[in-house]
Amino acid sequence: MSVTSVTVGIDVAKAHVDVCVLGAKSSAQRFDNDAEGHSALAAALQPLDVGLVVMEATGGYEAALACALQATGLPVAVINPRQARDFAKSMGRLAKTDAVDARTLAELAAVLLRRDDLQRFLRPLADERQQWLAALVTRRRQLLTMLHSERQRLQITPKKLHASIEAIEAAIKAQLDEIEEQMVTHVREHFGELDTLLQSAAGVGPVSSATMIAELPELGRLNRREIAALVGVAPMANDSGGSKGRRRVQGGRFEIRRVLYMATLTATRYNPAIKAFYERLKAAGKLPKVALVACMRKLLTTLNAMVRTGKPWDKSLHCA
Structure with missing residues (x-):
């Protein structure tokens, strides 16, 4: 991928998208946010040497x-x-309009294009299949919020x-x-092998597995x-000059972090490797919350290695 490629920023709204193309010939244009508009935009970008397209997560509109x-x-x-x-x-x-936001995203794309870790x-x-699973996971989350x-x-x-509220609760539970x-x-029909792999780690249940998939x-x-x-479970440095600030985790995918948190809570009780790691950190003087985040990171990176290698959880390998 050439760093001289054009970059594209897209500001997404419910009804339309504003597009900014930066490169040898910069341009700005608006398309409808529907199937026809998506096809028109894709056709407009195809002749270009597009290095990267960047858009924001907008609650599903993107x-x-x-x-x-x-x-x-x-x-x-x-x-x-x-x-x-x-x-x-x-x-x-500081100005904020759809066109300005699209240009900002195109400029950000140019910066990201030069990063060694662009792939992430x-x-x-x-x-x-995955889109439908994502829709089911999202709907489940919405129902839990309503409940x-x-x-x-x-x-x-x-x-x-109270009877009115209880009737609504019963309907939501159903x-x-x-x-x-x-x-x-x-998940069983379309992602059975991956689901079995993830759930081989004690602590990871059907909901955690489905959400990660x-x-x-x-x-x-x-x-x-x-x-x-x-x-968002990697400790970030907060140093300046001679001072050493506290490392803390921030950012990342909140919903994944939430299911990972619940999976790790279970793992600290029923997964021997994670439990031993957690107890060792607490014995070393780490606060329970700090130890739990470290266990979240350990569980996540182990699951990552399992999926990469295709090998299920092995307590003899994933020891603390």
Whole structure:
């Protein structure tokens, strides 16, 4: 991939996308955010030597476009909006419009294109099976949020209305059971081998496995440092001059980190290797929270190695 390639920034909205192409001939254009618009944009980019396309994650509005562009062979990076904001601030760019945001993303693409670790920004192309699994995982998450909200309302609602809330809770639980059944069946039918591999690690259950398959397709494709940074469990330095700041984890994929946290909590009880590692860290004076994050990182990097090699969990190898 040549560093002289043109770069493309795409600001995604619900109805349309603003596109900025930077290179020998810079241009800006707007397309509809639908199948027809995606095809038109892909056709416009095909004749160009596109080095990288960058867009922000926008709650799902970008998903179909990213897949459409990837399907034509274009390298696409979907980044955290905070990364784009931080980059814009570093450039002294305070104005915010769709066109300005698209240009900022194109300039960020030019920077990323020169990085040795560019690969970690490129998400593998999701096929229809993985897209459907991602939709099921997302819907399950939405139902859990709705259920939590109803339970919170129950505490501040007059008793005469409790029956109404309880009826809604029952309906949500029924939907939750149905979605989880679909999710497990879909994983078993289409990702059975990978699911079995992941669940061979004590602590990783059906939900954790399905979420990783759907939302962490880079698993097994990156090295241990890259996968830890991507998820947000890699300790980041905070040093300046002679002072040494506390290392802390930040950023990354929140939903993956959340299921990894739950899996690790279970692993510290039932996975001998993770349990021994956790106890050793606490015995060394580490705070429980710090020790748990270290265990999250260990579990993640071990799962990453397992997927890369195709070998299931082996407690004789993955000892603390």
